[in-house]
Amino acid sequence: MxxxxxxxxxxxxxxxxFARERAFGTLCINGDEGPLLxxxxxxxxxxxxxxxxxxxxxxPIVRALKMQSLPAVLSIVGEDGYISPDWYVEDGAVVxxxxxxxxxxxxxxxxxxxxxxxxxxxxxxxxxxxxxxERLAPKRPWTSDKMDQDVYAKMQRAIVPIAMTIExxxxxxxxxxxxxxxxxxxAADCVAARGQTALADLMRNAGDG
Numbered sequence: 226m227x228x229x230x231x232x233x234x235x236x237x238x239x240x241x242x243f244a245r246e247r248a249f250g251t252l253c254i255n256g257d258e259g260p261l262l263x264x265x266x267x268x269x270x271x272x273x274x275x276x277x278x279x280x281x282x283x284x285p286i287v288r289a290l291k292m293q294s295l296p297a298v299l300s301i302v303g304e305d306g307y308i309s310p311d312w313y314v315e316d317g318a319v320v321x322x323x324x325x326x327x328x329x330x331x332x333x334x335x336x337x338x339x340x341x342x343x344x345x346x347x348x349x350x351x352x353x354x355x356x357x358x359e360r361l362a363p364k365r366p367w368t369s370d371k372m373d374q375d376v377y378a379k380m381q382r383a384i385v386p387i388a389m390t391i392e393x394x395x396x397x398x399x400x401x402x403x404x405x406x407x408x409x410x411x412a413a414d415c416v417a418a419r420g421q422t423a424l425a426d427l428m429r430n431a432g433d434g
Contacts (some may be wrong), residue, residue, distance in 0.1 A: 297338035305329035359408035
């Protein structure tokens, strides 16, 4: 996480909501030969207490978790983009002595990762797909009932459910809060002109640091 505290003032509830909405991130644990990473869709329960997901059975993380539960980090990254020093403008003039930077949103969810009961895999898959199918309304939601159940059962044997108890949430919302409001808004306008409207909106609403 960024060391500047001005970028780390976002409330945990907002960071968890962002992670829940994004629902895709990089899972990392320490392996015998170094860090093990996997890019996964996931689900955070409404209470913000745990993460559930699944991995291919052959994933090295699965092999590591067969021995014991392990500390893990789930890194979720959102909007990001380059910020040119020329975009910092105040009273019609470029603010002098600025340097290039990168604005971004990132949340780290930490906790203890474990393998879940294989009998619960269907429930995990159903909840994961339901969360995303709901976002496609008015499309009629897809469910596993549309599949041949023998095929579905065969596919389930290739994956395993995992869960992580959430113990800590860290976040960086680096959105030029360390600049005066007018300067930050001028940079946001340039970001929007490049088509990154979501990042620009976050910058405009970031508040003064």
